[in-house]
Amino acid sequence: MRILFVSPYPPSRRSGAPVRLRGLMSALARSHAISLLTFLPAADRARAQDPILGSCDEVVTVPNDRIGLTGASRRALQLRAAFSARSFDGLCLERRSFQTALDQMAGHSRYDIIQVESCFMSGYAFPADSAIVLDEHNVEYEIRNRTVAIARSPLRKLHDYFDYLALRREEQRAWHTVDACAVTSSRDEDAVRAAFPAARTAVVPNAVDTQFFAPRGVRPDRRTLLFFGALGYYPNVEAVLFLVHEVMPFLRRTDRSLRLVIVGASPPPEVQRCAGSDVIVTGEVEDVRPYLERAHVVVAPIRIGGGTRLKILEAMAMAKPIVSTTLGAEGIAAADQRELLLADTAGAFAAQVDRLLNDDDLAASLGSAARHLVETSYDWSASARNLEALYGSALTAHADRAASRAARALPNIG
Helix, strand or coil, rough: EEEEEEEECCCCCCCCCCHHHHHHHHCCCCCCCCEEEECCCCHHHHHHHHHHHHHEEEEEEEECCCCCCHHHHHHHHHHHHHHHCHHHHHHHCCEEEHHHHHHHHHHCCCEEEEEEEEEHHHHHHHHHHHEEEEECCCHHHHHHHHHHCCCCHHHHHHHHHHHHHHHHHHHHHHHCCEEEEEEEHHHHHHHHHHCCCCCEEEEECCCCCCCCCCCCCCCCCCCCCECCCCCCCHHHHHHHHHHHHHHHHHCCCCCCCCCCEEEEECHHHHHHHHCCCEEEEECCCCHHHHHHHCCCCEEEEECCCCCCHHHHHHHHHHCCCCEEEECCCCCCCCEEEEEEECCCCCCHHHHHHHHCCCCHHHHHHHHHHHHHHHHHHHCHHHHHHHHHHHHHHHHHHHHHHHHHHHHCCCCCCC
């Protein structure tokens, strides 16, 4: 098949959704002709050099100065979104130049499948002769609704609530208009089907490159905790603030030598302010593996979000002992006390971290079991096979819709 990926970001090994895009593109390129149309912020030129792009028939990038806005520029666009009844993220990714590029690509190539990465990209006019598959990394409006619940400032709560309403409209409209929808967990699939029972869906789990993320026998730095993830993503920001302000005080009571390392691109001011003598904020790094190798314990205190956390799969592949919230490990077939430790309150989370810091046998056992789980159950090739089956369903749905439109267009000569 000929497949066009339409994405707000290029594929990358670094973190988050671009990792999923890279894993699926890499697996599908072995059997299909793939192309990519993506936004590319000016600051991200290096990301357009990923080797996976060499497997593409065509790669087209479109500049977008709205991605990563901060300060007054961001607030101005948020205000515009509020008065336009659009979600903020949807407005950031609405660019006429992108539609022009899409039209040009569709004009000289016919694609069997157009895979749209996230509902934020679903508002474009796609060619009528291609089946459209939406890849939902999360149910985005559910995440926004959770941010409403925990927002501290009344103004932030009001903004998030109106953004939630706009996002729910956009996302549910997307489910109705595409031919099929891929999700990362059964929980997200249930959410899609609750809103649109006729949706054609499939769970296409996140996975991990177990050859790239592999333990190399490096001794960890004692008493070092690691949190990693894209810090332009609010659920990760909220997790960091919970970790620093609520979990770390418990741990400092018994161990003043403890060190927390926070790794991730685009840390906002509230995360940067967390830096201190025992909290290191690195910003973006070229390769997270050295940080994983040196970590004594990996922490994932995620309290907002959906889908499945790539960061946990990557840490498991490196055979690291992990403490996560229940939500953070959602969608991963890992059991508490077998592949990781789970805790949902600050005190309980600190207690589980303390267990691992003081029990090397437990840490090694969890790490070994975690590595075995991802080796046997979380491979991108298996996820790609699920996606290929969904493509077949999407092609059938697309053909049925085309036949229905043609039948309605016939004159009634009875």
